[in-house]
Amino acid sequence: MRILHTADWHLGKLFYGNYLTEDQAYVLEQQFLPLLRDEGIDAVVLAGDVYDRSLPPAEAVELFDDIATKITADLKIPFLVISGNHDSPARLSFASRLLAPQGLYIAGELDRLTGPVVLEDEAGPVAFLTIPYAEPAVVRQVLGQETVRSHQQAMEALLAWQAQAVPKGARTVCIAHAFVAGGVAGDSERPLSIGGTDQVAGSLFAPFTYTALGHLHGPQKVTSDTIRYAGSLLKYSFGEARQHKGAVIADIGADGQVDLTFRDFAPRHDVRIVSGSFEAIMAADDDRPDDFILARLDDTQPILDGMAKLRRKYPNAMALEMPNRNTQAAGQRDFDLQQVTERELFTGFAQAMRPDQPLTEAERACVRALWDELEKGGSLL
Ligand SMILES: [Mn+2]
Structure with a gap:
């Protein structure tokens, strides 16, 4: 079974005040969809952070509607989506029970999860465990497990819960949105918890044939070749300038052997x-x-x-x-405004702006002449 793993689309993301929706549409329409068609993909996995925020702009919702329709209705490829920490689980899983028979499997709210999604190939079943992002308190409440306090315990509980219904002997793909210890964060992920640890151990995913992760925006493997982050759809910060964005293609063989390739996307604007x-x-x-x-x-x-x-x-x-600009002098403003003249203020300003190069004699003469003229005209003072 040939799986395409993508994550962290962040549709509707604002980048320095500009919506990236058109750039996201470009990559999805011009690179992602053709890849699905040309590579004979059997299932598409989107590991959370579909949208950038819980109430996404209308254009972002339209884009996801359009892409999801093309994947499932036009290309007839099953599409498995989980919600990430940026998504609203309730909004993302709207109509999910109606959509599942159409091949669009959305895992958002925990209390609507029914169990793994089981797809078949010639070699038998492949069970997809869909683990949406959830706060430990939510997991504790939905599963009724009082002992769940940490992200680690929450993940353990969710995996055990989903694993119960995996068919015997099935190959398994775990889809999760989490910070797995050992992964490298960048500067465009929102922390999963403030204080306390938000990380979970990579060993939790060791039993699965392949683990498709979302959350960290740099594509990377964690603890093993088959436990991976696909990375974000686009570069969402200048800290990611050197990364390659794209998607993982995971070929799962009959015996559970996994072959991996990474396909780069070429964005409209780098x-x-x-x-x-x-x-x-x-x-x-x-x-x-x-x-x-x-x-x-x-x-x-x-x-x-x-x-x-x-x-x-x-x-x-x-x-x-301008990291080299010497702005030390700019902080030294401990003078009394009542005690200094405008001329002295200007000299101080010039010094703050150009600390390593005082005004030249010619510049000072020019400034003197300007002050003389202003004072004569009476327009300034
Ligand atoms: Mn993200």
Whole structure:
């Protein structure tokens, strides 16, 4: 059975104030759907964080509706989806009991889960355990297990509960949204718990033929080759600039042998960091000026109107950083406004902006002349 594992779509995500929905649609329509068609995929697994927030924008809901329809109704591929920590379990699992017979299996609210989804190939059954993200308190309540206090105990309880109905001898695929210890987090995941540990042990997933994880946005394996994060659909922070985003194809053989390949997606706009001096960045050749750009300048002097100038070359520039800029002097404002003249204030400002290069004699003469003129005209004072 050939399974495609994807995760963390975060439909409707805002990136520096811009909705990424069109970029998400581009990758899903132009790369993801053709991959399903061309690779003869037997089942698609989406391991949580379908949407970026519990109340997603209408465009994001329309996009998911469209893609889910194309997978299940047009391509006739079973589509298994769990909710992640960003999703609303109740909203995501709307009509899930009606949709399951159509091949769209949505696991959201725990109390509506019925058991593993069992699909068949020539070699027999493959049982998919669908474990939506749930707070330990919710698991404790739904399963009526008073001892569940931690994410680890919650995962143990959910796995044991789902495992009861796995057919004897079936190969198993576990789909979960969790932080498995040993995994590497980035800067676009929302922590699963504040204080206390949000991690679960990789050994919990050792019994399964393959484990399709969601939550961590970098594609990676954890503790074993067959326990994997597919990573997010797109790069959702500049910290992910060097990652490759894509999907995992897991071929599960008759004997439970798993062969893995990773297919890269080529986004409409890449997320990139360009670095160097402002002058060098503006002068360099770049054949992808429409990418989402963070410019990390090594200049020490402020660049007047830097963002506006940068956007002439990179219309989708998102941020400009100057890690080397010496701003220490800017914090020293312990003077009494009543005691200093405007001229002294200006000199102080110039020093704060350019701490390592005081005003030259020519600049001071120019400033003096301007102050003289302003005071003469009486317009300022
Ligand atoms: Mn996520």
